[in-house]
Amino acid sequence: MNGKTEDRMTQEAIYADFERLQKSYDEKIECLAIMCAINEKLIKILNERMYIPAGGTNPLLWSVEDVCDFVKNLPGCQEYADEFKSNEIDGQALMLLKEDHLMNMMNMKLGPALKICSRINALFKTESPKPQE
Numbered sequence: 001m002n003g004k005t006e007d008r009m010t011q012e013a014i015y016a017d018f019e020r021l022q023k024s025y026d027e028k029i030e031c032l033a034i035m036c037a038i039n040e041k042l043i044k045i046l047n048e049r050m051y052i053p054a055g056g057t058n059p060l061l062w063s064v065e066d067v068c069d070f071v072k073n074l075p076g077c078q079e080y081a082d083e084f085k086s087n088e089i090d091g092q093a094l095m096l097l098k099e100d101h102l103m104n105m106m107n108m109k110l111g112p113a114l115k116i117c118s119r120i121n122a123l124f125k126t127e128s129p130k131p132q133e
Helices: 003-049 064-072 078-086 099-105 110-127
Strands: none
Touching (some): 064 078, 099 110
16 A cells, blocks of 8 residues: 555545544533433422422521421431531531531531532522522
């Protein structure tokens, strides 16, 4: 084979690789969009099924007792409710908690910490300020 033929074959191989990568990238973008849509639907379902304590729907107004009731009603998290009480976690403090707080300061296992933080994030989305119309 001469040099031009080899160059053309190399160039065609590069274009073919590029097209495969582009298709793979497009598929990943489409998959990501689908996953985002599913996540939004799951958050909506969680919010609809979420236990709301006596303090009402705004977690920023919850007392320590309201937070304890909320935690008691999360599957697999009941045993941690007293820890929230002893640490005086009210609604405002609840909204600031992250996984590392729960695991390091409250000696919580990863699973319950993730569940609680997921619900906190869902609450935060529900109670985030809406734009003025």
